[in-house]
Amino acid sequence: MAATAATARGHRFGSTAHFPGLRRYVVPLGLLALWQASVGLGWISTRSIPSPGQILATFWELAASGELAMHLLVSLGRVSAGLAIGVSVGTLCALTAGLSRRGEDALDPLLQMLRTLPHLALVPLFILWFGIGETPKVALVALGTAFPIYLNLFAGIRTVDAKVVEAVSTLGLTRWELIAHVILPGALPAFLTGLRYALGVAWLSLVVGEQINASSGIGYLAMTAREFLRTDVIIVALIVYAVLGLAADQIVRLIERAALGWRPVFVKE
Amino acid sequence: MSHTPLRSPARRPQQDPIVRVRGLVRSFGHGNVLDNLSLDLQPGSFTALLGRSGCGKSTLLRTLAKLDPAPDGTVELPDRRAVVFQEPRLVPWKRVLRNVTLGLRHADADARGLAALDEVGLLHRANAWPLTLSGGEAQRAALARALVRDPRLLLLDEPFAALDALTRLRMQGLVETLWSAHAPAVLLVTHDVDEALLLADRALVMASGTIAADIPIPLDRPRRHGDPGFIALRSRLLAELGVDEEHLAGREPQRAATGAKPGGYGLPASAVAAPSR
Numbered sequence A: 001m002a003a004t005a006a007t008a009r010g011h012r013f014g015s016t017a018h019f020p021g022l023r024r025y026v027v028p029l030g031l032l033a034l035w036q037a038s039v040g041l042g043w044i045s046t047r048s049i050p051s052p053g054q055i056l057a058t059f060w061e062l063a064a065s066g067e068l069a070m071h072l073l074v075s076l077g078r079v080s081a082g083l084a085i086g087v088s089v090g091t092l093c094a095l096t097a098g099l100s101r102r103g104e105d106a107l108d109p110l111l112q113m114l115r116t117l118p119h120l121a122l123v124p125l126f127i128l129w130f131g132i133g134e135t136p137k138v139a140l141v142a143l144g145t146a147f148p149i150y151l152n153l154f155a156g157i158r159t160v161d162a163k164v165v166e167a168v169s170t171l172g173l174t175r176w177e178l179i180a181h182v183i184l185p186g187a188l189p190a191f192l193t194g195l196r197y198a199l200g201v202a203w204l205s206l207v208v209g210e211q212i213n214a215s216s217g218i219g220y221l222a223m224t225a226r227e228f229l230r231t232d233v234i235i236v237a238l239i240v241y242a243v244l245g246l247a248a249d250q251i252v253r254l255i256e257r258a259a260l261g262w263r264p265v266f267v268k269e
Numbered sequence B: 001m002s003h004t005p006l007r008s009p010a011r012r013p014q015q016d017p018i019v020r021v022r023g024l025v026r027s028f029g030h031g032n033v034l035d036n037l038s039l040d041l042q043p044g045s046f047t048a049l050l051g052r053s054g055c056g057k058s059t060l061l062r063t064l065a066k067l068d069p070a071p072d073g074t075v076e077l078p079d080r081r082a083v084v085f086q087e088p089r090l091v092p093w094k095r096v097l098r099n100v101t102l103g104l105r106h107a108d109a110d111a112r113g114l115a116a117l118d119e120v121g122l123l124h125r126a127n128a129w130p131l132t133l134s135g136g137e138a139q140r141a142a143l144a145r146a147l148v149r150d151p152r153l154l155l156l157d158e159p160f161a162a163l164d165a166l167t168r169l170r171m172q173g174l175v176e177t178l179w180s181a182h183a184p185a186v187l188l189v190t191h192d193v194d195e196a197l198l199l200a201d202r203a204l205v206m207a208s209g210t211i212a213a214d215i216p217i218p219l220d221r222p223r224r225h226g227d228p229g230f231i232a233l234r235s236r237l238l239a240e241l242g243v244d245e246e247h248l249a250g251r252e253p254q255r256a257a258t259g260a261k262p263g264g265y266g267l268p269a270s271a272v273a274a275p276s277r
């Protein structure tokens, strides 16, 4: 029984065997086909959800007019700015707290307290502080991404194999060499885990942030589409968010593959 | 591995010791682990350190490696020291050669690293990631990392304990070869009486936080397990360690020498699979 199932699965995925990356898209594509069929057969009303074909047409329309690209660039700009700030702040705090006891005493209790606060709850406060321009949107992304970076990198620094550090400390390295050659590379996997998580939080913050009186961006596109009952445009916006999230995840995967080649999982010999 | 007859590096007993320890005291809150311990090691000597599990061998070794905070007592050490632990402790994200040359300041660090890897027979793995090495290979890399520093004091904390019997025999031969070629003073912590007798000129037995017995091993090299002198010294060492040979004879011989169990000394695998040289 189990053997049959394994064979069937092996067969179905056989065509993507040479492209392991493609295997990840089999389920989403299958759902897409199901969706098109459901709308086509009249199981779902086109009022509540348009068919993938309709969505593709709308997508094409938005892309051709340059509208999509414009909003996309604005959103990407916000996410990039927010991520740049959040990752930098998170990294700096983690290095300070991770590499010195005094830094830990100064930063860790505060950050551990703040991290329990759902950062999206700060939206009203941010509007009061920063108005409704770009600042609150970028700040929301920055705040949301700083914490996963801090928490993971801090833990990563502190959990570098103490036995290896001890052995290396007999080799006559300076403290900075020890940090550069052993501690930071050792904390890199944890940092990348944090980065991946931060990217997820960044999109989430962007979605929420772009619903604050924005006049451009993917979120704005979706909000205005709601007023005109354009479910197709809303779904195009959702898909763009999803694709961006997926692309970001792929980028981190590539970084991991390149930077963590020493891990046996990735070692091909 | 072919063995050419080895000779102890030339030593004069009157030479100034390269390691001089006086009145060393170390405690972890519940009594003294090291209690007024004194020890001299001559340049180029090979000393084995034995003793019950938990008697403080690693603590002494760590003190000599300056891994622990400055203890009470006098400790004089040479500048060039190197340590090999039971685990290889290589940096996983540095290739083998980079591990070996880590911390080297010489302009020709790479050439030295490659030469050291060649000496331990690991040149072909110079570019490998440490996690892809076998246990024995990783331990040889660790040995190369120590060797490349041209240490005057080489501290070995049960470096072969985690290896299989055959690999252990090879490693023992390798350490002996490297010692006779480079003549560092070696302090080898081991639970294996036969290992001590094969390699060392002198066996120290630790008990109650101090050196309880200091036994010279004046055997010619290469040494064999069956030699009368070897057998007599083994009985003496086992007696010092408080092990009853009659009792041991009844045990399974394979791993009777493991130190994982307190007081578990005896005939190691190397005694069973004696190399035919």
Ligand SMILES: Nc1ncnc2c1ncn2[C@@H]1O[C@H](COP(=O)(O)OP(=O)(O)OP(=O)(O)O)[C@@H](O)[C@H]1O
Binding pocket: B028, B033, B051, B052, B053, B054, B055, B056, B057, B058, B059, B060, B259
């Ligand atoms: N950092 C530490 N904190 C508290 N106790 C310690 C510490 N290091 C060692 N000890 C204690 O000191 C004693 C000696 O330890 P040590 O590691 O030197 O023993 P050992 O002779 O090397 O034993 P083994 O043969 O099992 O390796 C043990 O009782 C151990 O529990």
Ligand SMILES: [Mg+2]
Binding pocket: B057, B058, B059, B157
């Ligand atoms: Mg020990």
